[in-house]
Amino acid sequence: MATTTETTTLPAAPARRRERGAATGLRRFVFHLLLTVAAMVMIYPLLWMLSASFKPIDEIFTDPGLIPSTWEWSNYSEGWNALPHPFEKYIWNSMVIVAGSIVGNLVSCSMAAYAFARLRFPLRGMMFAIMLGTIMLPIHVVIIPQYILFNNLGWVDTFWPLIVPKLLATDAFFVFLMVQFIRGLPRELDEAASIDGCGYWGTYLRIIMPLCMPALATTAIFTFIWTWNDFYSQLIYLRDVDLQTVPLALRLFMDSTGTTNWGALFAMSIVALGPIFGFFLAGQRYLVRGIATTGIK
Amino acid sequence: MTDNDVAVVRPKQRSSGPPPETAAPAPPPAPNKGRGTIRTRERWAALSFMSPWIIGLLAITIGPMVASFYLSFTDYSLGYGEWVGGENYARMLDDPRLANAVKVTAVYTFVSVPLQLAAALLLAIVLDRGLRGMSFYRSVFYLPSLLGGSVAIAIMWRQIFGTEGLVNQLLAMFGIQGEGWVSHPDYALGTLIILHVWTFGSPMIIFLAGLRQIPTMYYEAAKVDGAGPVRRFFSVTIPLLTPIIFFNLVLQIINSFQSFTQAFIISSGKGGPADSTMFLTLYLYDQGFTQFDMGYASAIAWLLLAIIAIFTALNFLMSKFWVFYGDND
Numbered sequence: 001m002a003t004t005t006e007t008t009t010l011p012a013a014p015a016r017r018r019e020r021g022a023a024t025g026l027r028r029f030v031f032h033l034l035l036t037v038a039a040m041v042m043i044y045p046l047l048w049m050l051s052a053s054f055k056p057i058d059e060i061f062t063d064p065g066l067i068p069s070t071w072e073w074s075n076y077s078e079g080w081n082a083l084p085h086p087f088e089k090y091i092w093n094s095m096v097i098v099a100g101s102i103v104g105n106l107v108s109c110s111m112a113a114y115a116f117a118r119l120r121f122p123l124r125g126m127m128f129a130i131m132l133g134t135i136m137l138p139i140h141v142v143i144i145p146q147y148i149l150f151n152n153l154g155w156v157d158t159f160w161p162l163i164v165p166k167l168l169a170t171d172a173f174f175v176f177l178m179v180q181f182i183r184g185l186p187r188e189l190d191e192a193a194s195i196d197g198c199g200y201w202g203t204y205l206r207i208i209m210p211l212c213m214p215a216l217a218t219t220a221i222f223t224f225i226w227t228w229n230d231f232y233s234q235l236i237y238l239r240d241v242d243l244q245t246v247p248l249a250l251r252l253f254m255d256s257t258g259t260t261n262w263g264a265l266f267a268m269s270i271v272a273l274g275p276i277f278g279f280f281l282a283g284q285r286y287l288v289r290g291i292a293t294t295g296i297k
Numbered sequence: 298m299t300d301n302d303v304a305v306v307r308p309k310q311r312s313s314g315p316p317p318e319t320a321a322p323a324p325p326p327a328p329n330k331g332r333g334t335i336r337t338r339e340r341w342a343a344l345s346f347m348s349p350w351i352i353g354l355l356a357i358t359i360g361p362m363v364a365s366f367y368l369s370f371t372d373y374s375l376g377y378g379e380w381v382g383g384e385n386y387a388r389m390l391d392d393p394r395l396a397n398a399v400k401v402t403a404v405y406t407f408v409s410v411p412l413q414l415a416a417a418l419l420l421a422i423v424l425d426r427g428l429r430g431m432s433f434y435r436s437v438f439y440l441p442s443l444l445g446g447s448v449a450i451a452i453m454w455r456q457i458f459g460t461e462g463l464v465n466q467l468l469a470m471f472g473i474q475g476e477g478w479v480s481h482p483d484y485a486l487g488t489l490i491i492l493h494v495w496t497f498g499s500p501m502i503i504f505l506a507g508l509r510q511i512p513t514m515y516y517e518a519a520k521v522d523g524a525g526p527v528r529r530f531f532s533v534t535i536p537l538l539t540p541i542i543f544f545n546l547v548l549q550i551i552n553s554f555q556s557f558t559q560a561f562i563i564s565s566g567k568g569g570p571a572d573s574t575m576f577l578t579l580y581l582y583d584q585g586f587t588q589f590d591m592g593y594a595s596a597i598a599w600l601l602l603a604i605i606a607i608f609t610a611l612n613f614l615m616s617k618f619w620v621f622y623g624d625n626d
Contacts, residue, residue, distance in 0.1 A: 031428055038420070039437040042495065046444070048463055049453045061461040064470070112350035120336075121343035131350070134358055138555050138605060140578055141598045144591050145364035146357065151375075168353025175350065200342035229447040231558040236586055247448040247558075254452055255565055262456055269449035280443055284436060287443070288502055 053266040060262050072263060076271075079264030083249055084241055087268060090249040094228060097162050097245065101227045102220050104166030105174050109219065110212065112169045113178030114204045118190060128179075134172045139232065147236060157240040162233060166223075174219045181215035182208060218286040221279050228275060246272045369595035378592060385596035395597070397572050398580040399604070405486060405576065406553045409493035414545055417497040421504035422534070435505070439498035450492075451562035455479050458488040479563055482571040489574060492559055500545040507541035508534070536621040543620045547612050554605050557582070577601050 052060045053075055055068040063069075080087040115121070116128055150161040169175055185208065193203045209216070231247045238244060244252065250272055253265055280287070369385055371378040389395050420438055424431050444450050457463040458478035465475035478484040511534065519529045557578040560568065568575030568583070577597065585594030 028428065031423065031426065032430070035423065035428075035434050039434055042441060043437055045453060045457055045463070046440070048457075052456075060456075062466065064463055064466040108349040108353070111346045115343045115346035119339055119343040119346065121340045121347075124343075127347075130354065134354070136551055136609075137358065137362075138551075138598075138602060140555060140581055141365055141602045142358060142361035144368060144585050144595050144598065145361035147586075148364070148375075148591070149356075149361065165353060165357045167349060168357055169350040170353045170357045200339070200346070204346070225443060231446075231448055231561070235561075236582075250448045250452060251562060254455075254562070265452060266456075269452050272449040273444055273447065276444060276447070277440075280436075280440060288439075 049266050050270055053263065053270045055263060057261065057263050060266075075263040075267040078261070079253070079268040079271075082261070082264055082268075083253060085244075087249065087271065089242075090244055090246045091271075093159075093243055094245040094247075097159050097234075098224055098227045100159065100163035101166040102223045104163060105169075105171055105219055105223045106216055108167055108169035109171060109174040110178055110209065110216065111204070112175045113182055114208055116175070116179045117182035118187075118203075118208070119200065131172045131175055134170070135176060143233070143236065150237065156237055157243060159238075159243070161237045162227075162230075171223070174222070177218060178212060178215045181212055185211050214286065217283065221283040221286050224279055225276050365595045365598055368592055369599050371592045372590075373592045373595075374589045375591070381592065385593045388593065389596065389600065394572060394575065395580060395600075398568075398575045398577045399600075401486060401573065401575055402554060402577045402604075405490060405493070405556070406550060409490040410546070410549045410553055412490070412494045413497045413549060414500055414542070416494060417500035417545070418504050418538075418542070420497070421501045421508060424501075425505060425508040435502070438501055442496035442498035445492065445496035446558055448558060448562055451559045454488060454492050454559070455563050458484075480570055482569075482573040485563065485570055485573045489556075489559055489563065493553060493556070500549060503545055504538070504541060507538055511537045539620045540622060543612070543616050547609060550608055550612065551605055554601065554608075577604075 047066055048064070051066045051068055054071050054073070055063070055075075056070060056072050059069060083090075112131075116124065116131070146161070147156070150156055153160075155161050155164075165171075189207050189211075190203050193207045198206065229247065231251075234245050234248055235251075238248060250265075250268060253268060368378070370380060370382060372381050372384070424435055424438075428434075441450075459465075460475075460477035460480070462478075464478065468475040476484060478488050515533050515537070516529055519533050524532060555578060556576060560574045560576050560579055561582075564570070564574045564579075566579075568579045578601070581594050581597045581601065584590045584597060
């Protein structure tokens with residue numbers, strides 16, 4: 001195990017925490033070697049899929065390497081047009097749901113979080129406990145009555161069942177995240193605003209929200225990734241072929257033609273993973289903070 | 298990304314109570330107005346801020362929960378249903394497919410979660426050494442857990458572990474003739490377990506944050522007392538990390554009981570081959586949204602909730618024996 005790298009000659013320098021395991025050259029080399037091997041094993045399937053999306057079909061089944069012998073860009077154009085609609089249609093549908101979910105979560109979760117963190121009202125403690133409990137509630141327990149409800153409203157095969165719950169702060173995880181964040185803001189700011197004549201809404205809009213930008217960014221990024229990746233509720237609510245989203249389109253692709261045209265299927269899979277990867281690169285800081293704060297992926 | 302980012306807040310053990318500042322000072326009361334007026338204003342404001350959440354709680358969460366419980370005692374099927382008492386629950390007892398689904402879900406959870414957490418802990422400890430390039434490694438290990446839940450990754454897995462997939466191509470280089478892992482009843486679940494372990498990145502990040510919280514003085518004190526590196530690891534690092542291990546364990550068990558997408562994609566929605574990847578969630582979907590036997594599906598949903606609740610409760614009970622909360626401050 002990693003324990004053996006602890007050294008015994010530690011200077012009591014301020015940076016000592018990071019130096020705790022600082023080891024001799026050879027040891028460090030071995031560590032880097034092992035980590036690099038581990039990282040390669042982890043990342044190889046992704047790199048391989050990326051390269052396979054450019055490979056001719058027979059090469060996908062014979063070549064475990066990463067460099068295609070010829071670059072088959074046609075995989076992308078074929079995949080893009082392999083389904084009843086061109087792929088941009090599915091991307092658009094996903095984007096509409098994602099945008100609605102982000103707006104919904106930002107507005108509704110921050111409102112509830114402000115009330116939990118700053119206002120006093122009866123049953124606050126109990127409601128807070130209930131809110132924490134709903135984070136852990138499996139969607140499977142409520143999905144059937146929700147389906148019946150939305151079916152009776154005539155909302156099945158519309159985007160509403162996927163967006164309206166977000167407008168009602170049902171992603172309690174984000175409420176919790178923002179409560180944590182707002183608690184860390186100095187109360188004096190609220191009081192100063194109040195003395196200057198700001199009401200509760202003014203304080204919320206002009207003081208709390210601008211200071212909450214990191215928490216709002218974390219919320220927006222996680223909402224993007226989760227909604228973009230979401231399969232279960234989209235599978236249940238969107239059966240109309242005109243409303244299919246990217247994950248549903250991929251599934252359709254695979255079950256209809258996929259096993260005969262892996263190249264094109266991989267190409268569209270790469271297209272589907274692209275935005276997440278982009279957010280991963282751009283928003284890593286917020287993602288890591290979100291996880292470290294609340295412990296949910 | 299700087300290394301400080303992960304150290305912001307300790308995972309949530311301490312914060313699960315109600316907000317602490319109940320006794321904070323009220324805004325200064327206006328002259329000649331009673332405190333009651335301000336209190337009332339504050340309450341109305343709170344109600345308006347809370348109203349989306351309250352409506353959501355009642356209409357999207359609690360209402361459906363109650364309805365689901367009721368439905369589990371009916372034979373409801375899209376628009377029509379009658380009270381059948383405990384029939385759905387009785388039916389569970391001699392439904393071999395359900396028994397199998399419970400078994401498959403349990404095997405999946407209790408094999409993949411320990412492996413995933415072991416990998417996460419090991420890598421977190423290695424990365425906590427403060428090696429150069431540490432944030433690069435951290436990103437690489439974290440990426441799969443962001444992508445892991447998506448359909449695209451499940452499709453990739455299906456190919457990788459297929460008859461002519463990447464794994465078998467690599468095995469062939471060593472002269473080994475591989476199986477069609479995904480389509481073999483003995484191995485299909487194994488591929489899903491590997492996929493779950495592959496996403497160890499997010500518990501790893503939580504472990505890293507936890508390791509950062511251990512005060513250096515404990516290590517120094519241990520060193521003064523003559524403890525070697527191995528001893529320090531088992532007597533300082535591990536005990537102080539047990540709350541985080543416990544937290545990850547609870548969370549991952551709850552999550553993995555609810556896994557759906559990967560098994561659905563790998564088996565084309567059928568839970569096959571031979572029901573070997575038929576998770577409870579897939580069986581619920583099959584009963585509720587393919588057969589439209591929503592009464593029975595609701596009963597399955599409550600079985601799932603009961604199983605998750607029991608294991609979470611067991612987890613908490615057992616935590617008394619191994620989780621160390623000695624650093625209460």
